[in-house]
Amino acid sequence: MLPVREKVIHTTVRIRFSKVGDLQYISHLDLHRTFCRLFVRAGVPVWYSEGYSPHPHLVFATPLSVGAESLCEYLDVSIVGTPEEIDIPDIRARLADTGIAGLTVEDVYLPSTKFSSITDSDYRIEIVTSGADARLARACEDVLCEAPLCTVKRTKSGEREVDISAQIRKVSVDFADGRIKIAARLCADSSSFLNPEYLVKILRERCGVLCGDPMCESYSILRTAVYAGDKEFQ
Amino acid sequence: MNSTILKSVSKPGRYSGGEYGQIIKDKSAVDCRVAFCFPDTYEIGMSNLGMRILYGVLNTEEGIWCERAFAPWTDMTEQMKRHHLPLCAMESGDPLSAFDFVAFTLQYELCYTTVLQMLNLSGIPLSAAARGEDMPIVVGGGHCAFNPEPMADFFDIFSIGEGEEAWPELCRLYRGMKADGRYSRAAFLHEAAKIEGFYVPSLYTVSYKADGTIEGFAPKYDDIPKRIRKRIVKDLDKVYYPTKTYLPFIETVQDKMVLEVYRGCIRGCRFCQAGMVCRPVREKSVDRLFDDAKCMYANSGYDEMTLSSLSISDYSKIDELTDRFVEFTTQNHISLSLPSLRLDSFTRELMDKVSTVRTGSLTFAPEAGTQRLRDAINKNVCEADLLRAVNVAFDVGKSAVKLYFMNGLPTETDEDIAGIADLAARVIDAFYKNQNHNRQRRPSVTVSVSCFVPKPFTPFQWEKQDTAQELMRKQELLKSKITDRKIIYNYHDADVSFLEAVFARGDRRLCAAIAKAAERGFMFDAWSEYFHLDKWMEVFAEVGIDPYYYATRGFGLDEVLPWDIIDIGVTKEFLAREREKAYAGIPTDNCREKCSGCGANSLGGERRCCP
Ligand code: SF4
Numbered sequence: 001m002l003p004v005r006e007k008v009i010h011t012t013v014r015i016r017f018s019k020v021g022d023l024q025y026i027s028h029l030d031l032h033r034t035f036c037r038l039f040v041r042a043g044v045p046v047w048y049s050e051g052y053s054p055h056p057h058l059v060f061a062t063p064l065s066v067g068a069e070s071l072c073e074y075l076d077v078s079i080v081g082t083p084e085e086i087d088i089p090d091i092r093a094r095l096a097d098t099g100i101a102g103l104t105v106e107d108v109y110l111p112s113t114k115f116s117s118i119t120d121s122d123y124r125i126e127i128v129t130s131g132a133d134a135r136l137a138r139a140c141e142d143v144l145c146e147a148p149l150c151t152v153k154r155t156k157s158g159e160r161e162v163d164i165s166a167q168i169r170k171v172s173v174d175f176a177d178g179r180i181k182i183a184a185r186l187c188a189d190s191s192s193f194l195n196p197e198y199l200v201k202i203l204r205e206r207c208g209v210l211c212g213d214p215m216c217e218s219y220s221i222l223r224t225a226v227y228a229g230d231k232e233f234q
Numbered sequence: 235m236n237s238t239i240l241k242s243v244s245k246p247g248r249y250s251g252g253e254y255g256q257i258i259k260d261k262s263a264v265d266c267r268v269a270f271c272f273p274d275t276y277e278i279g280m281s282n283l284g285m286r287i288l289y290g291v292l293n294t295e296e297g298i299w300c301e302r303a304f305a306p307w308t309d310m311t312e313q314m315k316r317h318h319l320p321l322c323a324m325e326s327g328d329p330l331s332a333f334d335f336v337a338f339t340l341q342y343e344l345c346y347t348t349v350l351q352m353l354n355l356s357g358i359p360l361s362a363a364a365r366g367e368d369m370p371i372v373v374g375g376g377h378c379a380f381n382p383e384p385m386a387d388f389f390d391i392f393s394i395g396e397g398e399e400a401w402p403e404l405c406r407l408y409r410g411m412k413a414d415g416r417y418s419r420a421a422f423l424h425e426a427a428k429i430e431g432f433y434v435p436s437l438y439t440v441s442y443k444a445d446g447t448i449e450g451f452a453p454k455y456d457d458i459p460k461r462i463r464k465r466i467v468k469d470l471d472k473v474y475y476p477t478k479t480y481l482p483f484i485e486t487v488q489d490k491m492v493l494e495v496y497r498g499c500i501r502g503c504r505f506c507q508a509g510m511v512c513r514p515v516r517e518k519s520v521d522r523l524f525d526d527a528k529c530m531y532a533n534s535g536y537d538e539m540t541l542s543s544l545s546i547s548d549y550s551k552i553d554e555l556t557d558r559f560v561e562f563t564t565q566n567h568i569s570l571s572l573p574s575l576r577l578d579s580f581t582r583e584l585m586d587k588v589s590t591v592r593t594g595s596l597t598f599a600p601e602a603g604t605q606r607l608r609d610a611i612n613k614n615v616c617e618a619d620l621l622r623a624v625n626v627a628f629d630v631g632k633s634a635v636k637l638y639f640m641n642g643l644p645t646e647t648d649e650d651i652a653g654i655a656d657l658a659a660r661v662i663d664a665f666y667k668n669q670n671h672n673r674q675r676r677p678s679v680t681v682s683v684s685c686f687v688p689k690p691f692t693p694f695q696w697e698k699q700d701t702a703q704e705l706m707r708k709q710e711l712l713k714s715k716i717t718d719r720k721i722i723y724n725y726h727d728a729d730v731s732f733l734e735a736v737f738a739r740g741d742r743r744l745c746a747a748i749a750k751a752a753e754r755g756f757m758f759d760a761w762s763e764y765f766h767l768d769k770w771m772e773v774f775a776e777v778g779i780d781p782y783y784y785a786t787r788g789f790g791l792d793e794v795l796p797w798d799i800i801d802i803g804v805t806k807e808f809l810a811r812e813r814e815k816a817y818a819g820i821p822t823d824n825c826r827e828k829c830s831g832c833g834a835n836s837l838g839g840e841r842r843c844c845p
Binding site for chain 1: 236237238239240241242246247249250251252254317481483484485489531532533534535536537566567569
């Protein structure tokens with residue numbers, strides 16, 4: 001017997017958040033649970049689906065690989081009420097302190113765009129590696145600008161070699177503060193999303209970065225912006 | 235933790251920490267630091283209720299900081315060894331060797347080598363005798379500590395019984411002795427041995443008879459007890475409960491609110507260790523449970539809650555409790571689960587209440603295939619109970635049932651084995667005979683059979699275990715009796731159960747084997763991919779230990795048992811009486827019907843049914 005529940009009016013609310021530090025090791029699936037609990041603790045009136053096993057409705061904008069930090073993640077959640085009824089400043093205040101180190105809610109608003117309009121993401125990749133200097137940075141840039149740029153991609157159906165050059169919209173590499181610093185704009189639409197880890201993988205294989213002592217070498221990936229065409233995604 | 239290494243291992247979220255609800259304290263403001271270690275993966279350890287309780291209760295004390303540590307998976311262990319990284323606590327990232335106490339909870343026997351690997355990774359000497367003044371005090375607790383002897387060499391102290399009141403006392407003693415300059419390792423251990431519930435194995439000498447059995451235990455001092463009495467919490471309504479706790483980010487085995495309803499068990503199944511060592515039954519009041527539940531929900535935001543205890547339907551106010559919970563859970567979209575349901579308590583009413591949000595799978599444990607054997611093991615349920623229970627389930631459209639059994643129980647015959655197949659077949663019949671059965675689905679019965687392990691402090695503690703060959707023969711026999719494809723048959727590895735029996739019934743001499751196994755790099759024996767009996771047999775041979783002596787030998791009634799040093803309240807005489815009744819096939823009344831004088835009432839406390 002299904003519990004009888006009235007239909008509850010609900011509205012999609014968008015949350016922009018950053019996810020940095022050790023939270024980079026937490027997947028979006030894990031973050032899904034984390035947000036559900038956060039909403040309950042904070043008293044945000046999330047809407048629950050009808051049926052046998054009611055659950056909140058959350059959608060993340062674009063994937064973020066484990067091991068990457070981000071300043072601009074987007075999450076849509078269904079909140080009880082009409083757009084007029086929903087008290088955005090109140091929700092913003094409730095989520096001001098997540099209580100979780102590295103997780104900050106940057107903004108809460110009623111969205112006017114769809115996640116499907118997202119096309120690209122900007123990343124900053126920093127590499128601490130032995131032999132880092134301006135020459136190595138230039139060599140890295142040369143490699144990443146090659147077309148075609150082939151690498152082995154692991155997919156569900158096995159490994160296969162693919163050309164990723166078309167998914168790299170822009171890339172530049174500099175040497176600063178003793179590090180190799182890469183700024184890259186990569187495809188982020190759902191059909192041709194490029195994981196920035198592939199850039200690191202290619203440089204590791206072709207330029208010899210990150211091949212030394214892991215206690216002294218490291219890299220970080222940070223998503224800094226998300227775009228819908230030429231404009232920053234809202 | 236170094237990011238390059240974290241990025242190179244599987245599931246880095248196991249190690250990165252930072253969970254909501256973890257407790258961070260100022261190191262300079264505390265004088266007693268405890269690293270609470272779970273000798274298995276993060277996912278299993280984070281689900282453990284005992285760890286949450288002790289973590290919470292110790293951290294309520296100013297001056298004490300309790301942190302968590304888990305066993306790194308083998309890929310991480312390899313990285314740590316390669317780069318000489320010590321095992322660290324999650325909260326501070328400090329190595330375990332820097333703590334005052336390193337505590338392990340011993341939940342199952344096959345975690346023993348993992349304990350030693352964790353000590354190894356921390357640079358803490360395995361042998362308690364080899365630890366210097368600057369090394370942490372290593373303390374073991376949990377269910378396996380009821381027979382601590384196979385791990386006696388590696389632990390400075392064992393905590394016997396419930397820890398939430400005992401642990402703070404131990405820390406108080408430590409801090410006091412440190413503060414007034416009386417502390418030395420030896421002096422502290424001597425004092426600790428005087429607190430009820432703490433066993434310091436190095437302060438007891440074990441002597442053996444010519445036939446290899448134990449002659450006796452002798453305390454090295456006159457002022458420490460001859461036997462160590464387990465601790466119990468006297469009043470569960472007044473004791474701390476972790477209503478605010480750490481919440482894992484990554485998926486763990488049991489990631490939900492756990493509400494402990496009562497401790498102990500009124501039943502007394504004769505194979506069950508938990509049912510004996512947790513006596514006497516002490517309950518929490520409905521009010522306290524309800525308050526705790528609301529608090530837990532507000533502090534966590536979890537949408538699942540499970541009521542935990544050995545047999546939930548035996549809670550004396552189960553109807554009142556579920557009635558009160560229904561509204562609260564429905565309103566907040568919390569799914570309520572009741573594990574460990576006895577099949578004689580499974581009613582339509584109860585099912586409706588717990589299924590308001592979500593219904594789980596249906597599992598029952600008849601344990602044995604015939605009434606004769608169920609009587610012998612004191613599992614007081616009958617076939618009619620089972621058929622009534624499955625009909626309740628079939629009435630509401632369910633079609634799958636899971637049944638748990640045990641092979642190798644004392645007095646078991648081939649007839650009892652065949653009885654398992656018959657019982658499963660009758661459940662399938664019951665499905666088709668049920669007028670309301672689900673016409674869209676085929677019925678399925680999963681028969682899951684484990685191997686009997688004679689456990690300390692049970693009426694069957696003296697029994698020999700069937701040999702692995704005999705267990706395997708019985709497994710094959712049952713397989714041949716199950717012909718219906720709607721019955722799915724699973725069984726446990728007999729070799730694993732054999733090793734469990736060795737450690738469960740072992741004495742101090744086994745320490746040599748466990749140390750040797752650790753030297754060989756054994757760990758995660760409880761994980762089938764790392765369990766290798768042949769390698770263990772090599773280890774036993776090398777140190778000159780006959781494992782069959784512990785597992786497949788019947789122990790004499792007049793023998794001093796390795797765990798006789800521990801006093802759980804339940805007397806040996808009672809256990810022997812129960813064993814006789816098992817042979818005679820006579821069940822025993824449950825504690826609510828009639829007290830059978832087990833002795834646990836001598837422990838005191840706010841008992842539910844004891845005289
Ligand atoms: S003393 Fe009696 S009632 Fe209490 S646990 Fe033992 S048998 Fe049960």
